[in-house]
Amino acid sequence: MYYYNAPAWKRLLLEIHKCNYSKIIVITDVNTHEYCFPVLEKKVDFNYETITISSGDASKNIDTLQYIWQQLLSVGADRKSLIINLGGGVISDIGGFAASTYKRGIDFIHIPTSLLGMIDASIGGKNGINFMHAKNQIGVINLPKMIIIDETFLHTLPSNEFDSGFAEMLKHGLIADENYWLELIDYKKSNDGNLLALIQKSVAIKNAIITEDPYEKGLRKALNFGHTLGHAIESFITYSKKQPISHGHAVALGMILATYISHKKLSLPKTIVNNTKKNILEIFKAIPFNQQEINEIIELLKYDKKNENGEVLFVLLNKIGEPVFNQRVSNTIINEAFAYYLS
């Protein structure tokens, strides 16, 4: 289901010729249309229509979704049509949701063009849109037919977006594999190494987790490490401060907070917490928050879609590679974690 570089394109063409789709529609955003579309055009030999939406998480909403549905109707897409999502996490999320709901579900393929898309958003079948002022509230779980991962796309990716994806790779290290975590830190420090091999490791970690627990009854929750406070920080900055922050940047800060909380509530050693903070802040800029802002971020936690019975539940770490989920955390400890992060 995951294919890499040149053999991936070969596999895509085989699949498409085999399936005899009535129509193929490529969904892109204005950025990927400019930078990634030319790559696609050279690789494929089939005809297709295109639907292009605005870039950025703000366009992952119900209006854009309706625009995609309308365009699908107007190009005459039917139940035997195929959607190819060419873009980052926004495109795979909204394009996957559009495909999953158009005429009660048609085939779709992801060609992630961002690092975040390759190692996270495109894997596991989660898709959807933001609704009201909280993220990913509406969507379904539905797997794409295949995922084409080509490093070439990363050559035109802005460095802050690369780092956004890198944060999720760091998360994979923290929740699943200490050696991988150390490899990632080395890669970033030396700015040298086999990126494709690292990507494949992240895909393997995430894929193993979602295969064991596709509907997030247990283990899959581990992938939410750093995301509880990360999402709240992302929402707060995006909607209140009207300033852009990447998903990964917010999650990276969330991981600093979550490792501190893991130390307070579980057995994670303080040295690990300090190292994690240091390593993360070498890649991601610390963003200061005053007490009023911290209060607003804590308030936003109640919109987290992972809440159960009105409780905010955290993923914490016993040690690197050993996540524990469904952890209740008091506001006092969250405030303490912010104080540590700001210190």
Place this chain on the structure above:
Amino acid sequence: MYYYNAPAWKRLLLEIHKCNYSKIIVITDVNTHEYCFPVLEKKVDFNYETITISSGDASKNIDTLQYIWQQLLSVGADRKSLIINLGGGVISDIGGFAASTYKRGIDFIHIPTSLLGMIDASIGGKNGINFMHAKNQIGVINLPKMIIIDETFLHTLPSNEFDSGFAEMLKHGLIADENYWLELIDYKKSNDGNLLALIQKSVAIKNAIITEDPYEKGLRKALNFGHTLGHAIESFITYSKKQPISHGHAVALGMILATYISHKKLSLPKTIVNNTKKNILEIFKAIPFNQQEINEIIELLKYDKKNENGEVLFVLLNKIGEPVFNQRVSNTIINEAFAYYLS
């Protein structure tokens, strides 16, 4: 999964006490809120919130869906909440879709209150909304946790709505079981008989089909008998003539046309066609169409979501109980079928 009358309510209460839902939300429309809610209230012992939407197929749209999502957020529904859809096909369609997409899918139970809901809409997991000017273009397939069927609700059902459901039962007879078709005609003529037993037969027929072919790769298409032209007639009358017609009424007329086409293209005897027309028109009023209107109805066929590769494909009958699908039909034969219907 299907439970009937008193034992059904017992089963519902057991299920709900077992599952420990964080919140239960009952979705109704203004009609079912008035007539069916009092029945529900007497049967259950748990607390719930309610969301009430406008009645009728026109409210099965994206705005109502957004209203439901908003209400779910505002009552604090989370991933461990349960939605109960109390109403006819509109409620199970839109409520099932809202539940399937809210936080990527939460549990839902159907309590159909119309005959159509009991024997058709609630079975098989199809859900969704109308979009633009064609029906059910957007949705997913996702099964409810259970379906509670209680005849009591039919006591307050208007007779035209009863007949709308009855049309789908007739369809079950035509595509699956000649004896059942004859029983239904007898029931309607004598206005006497065991309605629950007939309902159970329809549920069994539809359930057997959707169990064998949940994603409509083959056999499930048989359920579309009468619907290709039926949907087009329903859309045409609803949107162009601004006059109400029930789904079943439109499908009943579609079945007259489809049996005639079956006679012309396959081996269905003319006597069966004549009998079907006579029996159906004793229950459902014939609606006249002029040539211009027929042309518009034929034009609407291209929006049928079952189209593949731009072709409109019909379900026809070799004989009663023997459906054949993926049948191409020329506009000439469709026009001839309308002429026969109008004769």
